[in-house]
Amino acid sequence: MSARIIPFDYQGQAVTFNADGWINATVAATRFGKVPNEWLRLSSTEEYIEKLASRMAESNTGKSRITLVTTRRGNTANSGTWLHPKLAVKFARWLSVDFEIWCDEQIDTLVRADHVTWQQARQQSAIGYRGLCEALAIAHEESGKTPRRHHFINEAKLINQAITGQFDGRNRDQLSAHELVLVTLIEIRDVLLIGQGKDFAARKASLLRYVQSLTSKHLRSDAA
Template identity: 55%
Template sequence: MSARIIPFDYEGQPVRFNADGWLHATEIAERFGKHLRNWLDSAETLEYVRALDELQHPDDGPSAISNVRDSGYLKTRRGNNGGTWLHPKLAVAFARWISPKFAAWCDMQIDALLRGDGKPWASARREAALGYRAVCDALALNCEARGKTPQRHHFINESRLINEVITGAFAGRDRDQLSAGELEIVTLAELRDSVLIASGMAYAERKASLSQYMHTLQGKRLAGGRAA
């Protein structure tokens, strides 16, 4: 199973796939107030997996699968990104158990991933990296203008400042786990911050200005969501 995890945004919540279309089912079931084991242990799911297996391997005769967990169509991982991941051929059947709307949405995302149409997330990730580069360049120029040498902690703290005005926590975030929408917010904050740094604005003033910008930006997004 591919290690690259691609988060998509479903009704404001991240849904994780990997680049091969496998779906992180554990967190989805919990979010919808369901127990994944109930679906895995159902006779209907076992029947579906057997039918799928026979179609996948027509020359092998009737499927000998007796337990969904040992079928090869799901994988359980420990540690980071731990939980149960479902094969793309099984993920939509699981999603139908969650809700018809979620199933239709999953079908579209998996289809796009398997066709290689993951461009929106990849583009957002690249733009966020460029935004961070702009912040670093602005910091370096600001330090040089004051006769100082930029240090590594300057860049780390500025990145954490960006995260703080967005999430409220002065800490790092794994950007590979963010959705395209979340990455877009990060990029906008970075671009605004680089302009504020270039203007010579002090740290405390930048923080206040960025916080107000994020408040306004997120308010507009919520209003847009209600209008839709």
């Protein structure tokens, strides 16, 4: 399974897929007051999985063993029972016909979409962070100080705080393309602020205002 987790909004609540179209059945079932094992224990489900696995194995000769259901324990975005895309829609039908149709649409988007946009956004955010670290290192060196690892970590947390309000780290592999673009824009602005000699507190205040201005522009664009 792909490690990148992608949350989709279904009627105001998140339903989690990964980039390969697998669905987190635990998350999906919870909103309907059910659990995946109820569906997996049905004789019709067992028969379907057995025949599907057999059919897929025929066209998978010489390759790795077919896996259609996997469970990950813990308390992370990866935790729960995950179903292969070929099982996801059938499972969704058991929950709700409307949800089945919606899931089919999301999976089709995931398995057919060109992921270059996300990859480009991820690459740009990585380049932006490297530039930010270089600017921070130069600023410290010009002040006669030695840049330490925690300086770079805190600057990344500052970027996140400007966006989320939380001075904490975030796994960028789990951010959407839109979120990655926002991160890159703020990194560029932070580099400019460092170049102007702004201290940490001043950069924080300026970045918060910048995020607010970006949000206002986005809201005005949506209303237009």
